[in-house]
Amino acid sequence: xxxGNYFLEFLILMAPxxxxxxxxxxxxxxxxxVSSSSQRDVNFTDLPFDIIINIINRxxxxxxxxxxxxxxxxxxxxxxxxxxIHINVVSQKNYTLLSYNDVTxxxxxxxxxxxxxxxxxxxxxLLKPVNGIxxxxxxxxxxxxxxxxxxxxxxxxxxxxxxxxxxGYVAFDFGFGFVPKTNDYKVLRIVSxxxxxxxxxxxxxxxxxxxxxxxxxxxxxxxxxxNLEKEVIIEVGLSNRRxxxxxxxxxxxxEMDNAMSLTYPEDGLALCHxxxxxxxxxGYKSYSTRKFAFAGSLVSLNRNYDSLG
Amino acid sequence: MASSTTGEKKILTLKGxxxxxxxLEESLVLQSELLKNMVKEERVSSIPLPSIxxxxxxxxxxxxxxxxxxxxxxxxxxxxxxxxxxxxxLEELLDITVAVNYLKINGLLEFCCQAVADRIKxxxxxxxxxxxxxxxDFTPEEESEFRKETPEAFEGDLDDTTN
Numbered sequence: 001x002x003x004g005n006y007f008l009e010f011l012i013l014m015a016p017x018x019x020x021x022x023x024x025x026x027x028x029x030x031x032x033x034v035s036s037s038s039q040r041d042v043n044f045t046d047l048p049f050d051i052i053i054n055i056i057n058r059x060x061x062x063x064x065x066x067x068x069x070x071x072x073x074x075x076x077x078x079x080x081x082x083x084x085i086h087i088n089v090v091s092q093k094n095y096t097l098l099s100y101n102d103v104t105x106x107x108x109x110x111x112x113x114x115x116x117x118x119x120x121x122x123x124x125x126l127l128k129p130v131n132g133i134x135x136x137x138x139x140x141x142x143x144x145x146x147x148x149x150x151x152x153x154x155x156x157x158x159x160x161x162x163x164x165x166x167x168g169y170v171a172f173d174f175g176f177g178f179v180p181k182t183n184d185y186k187v188l189r190i191v192s193x194x195x196x197x198x199x200x201x202x203x204x205x206x207x208x209x210x211x212x213x214x215x216x217x218x219x220x221x222x223x224x225x226x227n228l229e230k231e232v233i234i235e236v237g238l239s240n241r242r243x244x245x246x247x248x249x250x251x252x253x254x255e256m257d258n259a260m261s262l263t264y265p266e267d268g269l270a271l272c273h274x275x276x277x278x279x280x281x282x283g284y285k286s287y288s289t290r291k292f293a294f295a296g297s298l299v300s301l302n303r304n305y306d307s308l309g
Numbered sequence: 310m311a312s313s314t315t316g317e318k319k320i321l322t323l324k325g326x327x328x329x330x331x332x333l334e335e336s337l338v339l340q341s342e343l344l345k346n347m348v349k350e351e352r353v354s355s356i357p358l359p360s361i362x363x364x365x366x367x368x369x370x371x372x373x374x375x376x377x378x379x380x381x382x383x384x385x386x387x388x389x390x391x392x393x394x395x396x397x398x399l400e401e402l403l404d405i406t407v408a409v410n411y412l413k414i415n416g417l418l419e420f421c422c423q424a425v426a427d428r429i430k431x432x433x434x435x436x437x438x439x440x441x442x443x444x445x446d447f448t449p450e451e452e453s454e455f456r457k458e459t460p461e462a463f464e465g466d467l468d469d470t471t472n
Contacts (some may be wrong), residue, residue, distance in 0.1 A: 070443060
């Protein structure tokens with residue numbers, strides 16, 4: 001009994017200390033979790049990457065496009081390299097992309113894209129879109145080339161590193177392609193010597209590498225077929241035979257409909273319903289294409305360059 | 310002696326983030342790849358899961374029990390249970406999804422991810438913002454540009470209820 005009283009007294013005396021001890025050791029970590037969860041436990045953007053990828057892959061194209069408009073942080077999810085590399089969603093729906101100057105009935109325009117840079121020359125070209133990514137290159141017949149990749153849906157716009165200047169050589173042609181195996185986008189630049197008509201240099205930019213590389217064994221013909229994955233010329237000369245388009249070998253070749261010249265002042269590109277307008281030809285330098293088939297995409301141009309060795 | 314009364318059934322204790330303990334049959338947790346490996350390799354009888362709130366753990370255990378009772382005859386009932394299971398406030402659904410991902414309960418993870426996706430799907434941009442309690446941080450100019458450029462993104466279910 002006496003022992004019990006002592007113990008009780010001890011407890012009463014110690015009570016404030018016990019409370020303090022409890023509040024420092026037990027409550028503190030609890031408070032921390034409470035304060036971090038009181039605002040909002042987890043938000044969509046805080047989820048682990050694999051869950052976000054799992055969820056995003058269940059959504060139709062339209063929802064993904066909407067994600068880009070919800071907020072900046074939601075939009076940035078789709079361009080994080082860790083997520084972007086797993087998302088390669090292209091709209092099934094095909095539209096017609098053409099210069100706004102060529103629109104004859106404005107009511108057919110669905111979206112209007114304003115080109116995010118001012119093109120100061122007449123001779124810029126828009127290359128055939130790949131997965132909804134647009135490539136703008138130019139000027140033609142200049143020593144200096146500027147190349148831009150642009151995803152009008154995610155509004156990503158990337159100025160590529162400037163290709164090297166080769167004395168006496170000017171830009172003659174450009175090409176754009178995709179290598180599914182490595183999820184890589186490649187831009188080809190063909191330069192020709194101003195005075196030596198048979199002297200060509202082929203250079204390829206890889207988005208994954210983020211640099212230009214000269215194609216070994218450039219040939220004396222402008223008409224080539226190039227293996228974009230290995231970055232080598234596999235066929236020389238203008239051939240009518242169309243190569244089988246297989247998953248393993250993605251090729252690029254000079255074709256008349258590879259590029260559309262951008263007219264200046266360019267007030268934008270228009271996206272119209274798929275069967276918009278009649279195909280018509282208007283010769284402009286070597287380019288005569290005036291419209292492209294376009295399927296929007298949420299493919300991000302972001303690559304994790306730091307992690308590349 | 311206590312263990313002998315349960316017969317051959319092994320008992321396991323899961324400890325939630327707030328130190329609450331949950332005692333359940335070991336066979337139930339085998340649906341979780343993470344716990345299965347822990348139980349098989351280390352022969353543990355108590356597993357602390359400090360990153361999972363007890364509230365979330367209660368829900369998950371409820372699911373494991375129902376799933377274990379699943380037979381061809383009560384399939385409909387289970388489907389209704391699943392529907393109700395994810396009919397919770399968004400924060401809770403995300404908590405469950407994260408926990409299920411950690412525990413590696415694959416079937417339930419797919420189901421939870423679909424449930425989150427359904428809260429985005431066919432909803433207008435406004436509705437998604439409401440459901441996920443997000444304030445637009447775009448400038449009013451950008452906002453009006455989006456609406457002009459792509460009015461269809463703002464179309465769709467305006468309703469922000471979870472179902």
